[in-house]
Amino acid sequence: MSEAPSSPANTANTAHTAHTASAKKSSYNTPGQVIAASLVGTTIEFYDFYVYATAAALVFPSLFFPKGNDTVSLLSSFAVFGAAMVARPLGAIFFGHLGDRLGRKTTLVISLLTMGIATFIIGFLPTYHQIGLWAPFFLLILRLTQGFALGGEWSGAALVATENAPEDKRALYGTFPQLGAPIGFIIANGLFLIINFALPHPTSSVLQSEAFLSWGWRIPFIFSALMVAVGMWVRVKLNESETFKKAVEQDKVVKSPLADTFRYHFKEVVLGTFAMLATYVLFYLTTTWILSFGTTPTEKNGLGIPYTQFVLMQIIGVIFFAIFTLLSGPWADKVGRRTLLIWVTVGIIILGFLFPLFLDFGHGTPASVWAAEAFLIVGFIFMGITFGPMGAFLPEMFPTNVRYTGSAIAYNISSILGAALAPIIAVALWRAAGGSTWMVGVYLAVAAALTLVSLVLSKETKDAKYNDELSHE
Template sequence: MEKDQSKRAAAAAFMGTTIEFYDFYVYATAAALVLGHVFFPTTDPVTGTLAAFATFAVGFIARPLAGLIFGHLGDKLGRKNMLLFTMILMGIATTGIGLIPSYASIGIWAPILLIVLRFLQGISVGGEWGGAVLMASEHAPSHKKTFFASFAQLGSPAGLILCLLVFKAVTSLDEADFLSWGWRIPFLLSFVLMAVGFIIRFGVKESPEFAQAKAQAETVKYPLKNLFKYYWPHVIFAGLAITIGSAGFFFTNTFMITYVTQYLGIERQTILSALFWVTVLQFLTMPLFALWAEKIGAARFLVGIAVVCLIVPYPMFMLVETKNILLITLGITLAVVSLSALYAVVAGFMANAFPTEVRYSGISVSYQFIAALAGGTTPIIGTLLAKNYAGEWLPLAYLFTFLSAMSLVGILGVNYLQRKNKVAENTAALSNEEITQ
């Protein structure tokens, strides 16, 4: 029975994060393609794009707040209830964006409503991720926790694939139809997806590790207080560890849409098609990377792949600059597969850094703060670099390398703390044994 729950929890984590990230990527893609025109029409194209990306960043500003709130509640009240709430919130926020009248219709209220609903999107995804990872990993057998945790990570490429399919359909409309109503369709589909995700999640039992901790009165009254008092180094290093896994996707899947369309003259449909096939490959390879990491050790695997991420942006941009769509696709594939390998494994690695009573808080705060600092600003920084260094790609590659270096430092830090804790636990166990004898 527990084995069935393990599989069901992994499936629910996958479906839930797929829907959450679909909603998040829908906004990101729309920000790159159309939101500047609809909600900031008085500006020039580049400034309009920056304004749209600024509203994109608002969602990331909300995510640390959500990590604090939902992490605390998840460690006190359980993982499942938090996940049901975030699912409903995301569906309402995304559907609402699809219903906002344009700037031409209601003036300044249009961008104001956009910002409010974008903030609610950020709250939702900020509370979602940690719970989804833990429901999958805490239901999993002890020797499969990294692999099962990767199912929550699979929601990112799956959500992007769904997003790209829908946008591929709506961008094939006449330009006037796309700008007036076609762009709204991906947002409105969220309501249907929310209903499906809620039903799937409702059937999964609470995490057995949390249930056991609660039954044995091992939960704590103030999880956040304990987290920052005893585990603040773990929070910092765990956050750094996932940097390229978070920010890298918005570099390749959001900023690169703007870069190749505005600076290389590639058609929107062309780059969306390329990103679709890149993401399919990402989706197929992530479970394989998780299994590989399970065999050789998560820390060893992550250090190696972080080093690869340091190097990979240079061949990527060399291939992108050819303006050949096949070579552009190959270049982006190199980067995406590398950073997605890290992303697939790092969730379980982070979860193991924290004890059960502060685990939801620990991984949520770690991830969401770095997502706000690095993920939300990456498209803006990339756009500014591209504008100020027109025709030069090296500054953009350096940005990718810097984000990868942050991950490498974080992985090494978490590994050091885990080894230190293990030595301390073994020493305490030996001391207790001597006392008993």
């Protein structure tokens, strides 16, 4: 039997249905888009942060702060570094409001652009020797801008990854924005190493070449503009998550995400804040403080390792950071986020009490170099295992319509308690102990103990109804 010819109306309806299906299909983000948007953006954000952290340890004490006391100059430099952490909760509130009201995509584009502009301008700042106290003032303003932008970056990237993930692979997808941390570190410090090799420099623990101090340090900051352009291109092409669009369609977008978060989810904010504490303290001890400790001459109670060599040692450790960040995702999907985080936090506490074993002997000898490398590898392995699951764990603690705000506030308040204070406290404790690191280790152990308590009091989020749960109206 032959088929009857299609009528114009039937043909039009078929075409409309096909077009609608095609449009609906195109509105979804592919796994490649999700990985690129969450990974590229956080890589750039963390690159910008690491560029500043490296400069804060190596050149900013002499370029932006009055000379006189090396310890005071270093502490001042770290204080400005830490000031960005104070601005991060403000950024979390601002960008969290935008993200929960307007959507994840728009917010991510704005935060990335803000961070990139601030970093680019730092590359052109005059120094203390040129404009006096205005130099550290402008540096502080731009550093606060960096922190403000980063306050909205991480949560948005984590939500893009997890809200577009299959339910049984949320922790795995949540590790993609976390990978931005080790990748950004490698790019930032690798670029500093390339500049170091390209410019004349002495084989001392701190770069003092005239070319590097006068203009070489500016290159990584200016280079960030190119990376931001790439990140913007990736994120502009991103589609809004179906989870957020569902909240909009159901008219469940709350008027004040901040008020709703603290009214109904204050407990989760507190638990999330302390759940991140050990991660922040460990991270900034193994990246920022130890760079200063490792490159300080032995006569000043440091390890006396040349800058180039020590950064290469850190990069080796960060490779383990990246590997174990990825591995932590499937582990957390299998055994649960909370269970995995509890075990690694116990390991971090033990590591804190082993600081002297790794760092307090034979300064200036090959044995101390190998011990320091072992410390970095162990520390970064723990860092990967504790940081990786956070991309899923913190967002899963909050429902869709306050998820951006809630996870951002918890993540960034913890940055004040952990990251902002860690380098400053570590330098003070290291100096107070006469060059020994045992007090620094105890500091890490105490922070990890607080995290352990928070995790014990928290609920497992592995089976949370991530795409359906909404907060109170």
